[in-house]
Amino acid sequence: MPLIFDEVQTGFGATGRLWAHEHFDLPAPPDIVTWAKKAQNGVLFVSQALAVFFQEEKKFNTTWEGDSVGMLRLMASLDRLNLDEVRRTGEIARGALEGLQARYPELIQTVRGLGVILAFDVVRSDWRDVLRDRAFRRGLILLPAGERALRFYPRYDTPEATIHEAVEILAASMEDILSHGAAVPLGPLLRVGTMTVPPGAVEIIDLEPRNFAEHRAGVMAVEIERYGSISHYPPDVLRAGRRPLLQYPAEAIEATLSNPRALGLALRFSGRIIAYAVGSPLEDHDEEGVHDDPHYGEHQTFYLLAMAIHPSVENAGEIEHGLLELLRERVVGQGYLRLSALVEERIRESGPAWLRSAEVLRIVDNCLRSGLRFVYLQARVAEVAVTGFQATR
Numbered sequence: 001m002p003l004i005f006d007e008v009q010t011g012f013g014a015t016g017r018l019w020a021h022e023h024f025d026l027p028a029p030p031d032i033v034t035w036a037k038k039a040q041n042g043v044l045f046v047s048q049a050l051a052v053f054f055q056e057e058k059k060f061n062t063t064w065e066g067d068s069v070g071m072l073r074l075m076a077s078l079d080r081l082n083l084d085e086v087r088r089t090g091e092i093a094r095g096a097l098e099g100l101q102a103r104y105p106e107l108i109q110t111v112r113g114l115g116v117i118l119a120f121d122v123v124r125s126d127w128r129d130v131l132r133d134r135a136f137r138r139g140l141i142l143l144p145a146g147e148r149a150l151r152f153y154p155r156y157d158t159p160e161a162t163i164h165e166a167v168e169i170l171a172a173s174m175e176d177i178l179s180h181g182a183a184v185p186l187g188p189l190l191r192v193g194t195m196t197v198p199p200g201a202v203e204i205i206d207l208e209p210r211n212f213a214e215h216r217a218g219v220m221a222v223e224i225e226r227y228g229s230i231s232h233y234p235p236d237v238l239r240a241g242r243r244p245l246l247q248y249p250a251e252a253i254e255a256t257l258s259n260p261r262a263l264g265l266a267l268r269f270s271g272r273i274i275a276y277a278v279g280s281p282l283e284d285h286d287e288e289g290v291h292d293d294p295h296y297g298e299h300q301t302f303y304l305l306a307m308a309i310h311p312s313v314e315n316a317g318e319i320e321h322g323l324l325e326l327l328r329e330r331v332v333g334q335g336y337l338r339l340s341a342l343v344e345e346r347i348r349e350s351g352p353a354w355l356r357s358a359e360v361l362r363i364v365d366n367c368l369r370s371g372l373r374f375v376y377l378q379a380r381v382a383e384v385a386v387t388g389f390q391a392t393r
Contacts, residue, residue, distance in 0.1 A: 002031035002050060009117070011035040013156065016087040016115035023114060040070040040077075086156045089163070090115040093154050096167040104174050107131075118152040119145060127177055134173035140166050172229050179241070196314045197269045199322055206330075207264025207278060209257050215266055218273030220250050226308040238368040245368045248306045256305050259284045263302065263330050267323060275319055277307040277327050279341075287342050289362045289376035295338060301378070302331045304341035317350055324352055328381050340378045342367075354379050 003026075010020035012035070017023060021030060033045040046053075090113070097111045097120055110121045122128035125147045132142050132150060143151045154163055205215060212219075227247040238245045257264050262280035266273050282293060282301040295301045307323070309316045331339055342364065348355055358379035367374040 004032040005030045006034050008036045012038040013081050013083050013086050014115050014117050040073040086115050089158055092160050093163050096163055100167050107174050116154050119149050121148045131173050134176050138169045140169040194312050194314050203268040205266040207266055212254055219276045222308050222310045225311050233370045236369050246370050253278050256280050274313050275309045275323050279304040301338040301340050302336040331381050337382050338378055339381050342374050342376045345373045345375050
């Protein structure tokens with residue numbers, strides 16, 4: 001009986017060796033090895049004992065069939081295979097998946113594979129399909145196998161950062177399932193790559209109770225992408241269930257907008273919200289530092305509750321700067337004299353001049369055990385020259 005290996009997918013280094021069957025320490029070579037896809041042709045390696053059978057003309061259906069152009073592509077790629085690179089990429093990917101399994105043992109199990117041909121099982125078939133859908137909507141394409149498996153095949157030269165990004169997309173998708181089960185609703189919108197946002201092309205949206213429902217999904221997509229992944233924080237980060245407390249729930253943002261003299265802004269570019277900021281009078285809030293604010297009770301200080309820029313925005317600093325200036329204009333227009341906020345220290349350090357000169361009233365190291373330093377600051381906003389960007393309405 002001939003021994004045949006189908007190496008259509010595994011051949012040419014995918015498992016860390018040139019051929020997957022090399023891992024098996026066979027006492028003799030196989031009689032037939034099939035190879036295609038990366039071969040750019042349909043290829044058969046045949047033992048001498050079976051050579052006579054294949055001397056007659058036969059028809060084989062393959063991905064690429066066979067042609068001279070495909071052979072030229074194959075010849076051009078032969079000397080580019082780096083098995084050390086394949087093994088290194090596979091080790092990184094498998095380690096990342098095993099780390100994911102350790103974080104979510106109630107969801108995934110049996111990480112396995114050789115080289116960059118990897119897979120894992122999801123504990124329930126319906127959750128597998130939902131996980132795949134959620135990952136796709138966040139920008140990661142995975143192929144299923146069997147009833148519960150998902151395949152994870154990085155390219156041979158995939159950068160380590162890209163592998164970890166893919167695993168974090170999986171982690172975020174798992175958080176959705178843990179929160180909602182197999183009935184998790186679809187969305188958010190399809191994830192896009194990084195982009196530079198021309199300030200002049202930004203549309204300004206004033207967030208109000210009457211229109212928040214319309215923009216809620218877009219605002220929360222920004223908030224979740226920026227602050228919502230547990231993987232961004234130490235294991236003991238303070239959380240509400242699976243949600244890190246640094247991520248504001250939609251209900252908190254909506255409740256803030258319902259307060260008298262509340263202000264909210266969203267910036268939209270190419271049909272999607274890329275940034276937002278929301279706040280209301282200081283006296284409406286109970287965050288750390290609020291009750292010690294020297295102007296608490298005067299009703300002349302605006303408290304910036306939440307602000308986030310989508311991580312895909314490459315010029316996030318410029319957009320954040322412009323958003324703060326737009327917010328300051330509206331804060332002054334509402335008659336406020338000051339702006340207070342508990343924000344990441346880097347926002348104060350890189351913000352507009354009026355924010356950089358703000359008085360720091362409290363420093364909060366490792367805020368909510370996030371590993372981030374926050375500062376409670378207060379800035380005078382009246383009589384400040386505007387240096388923000390112009391945007392469309």
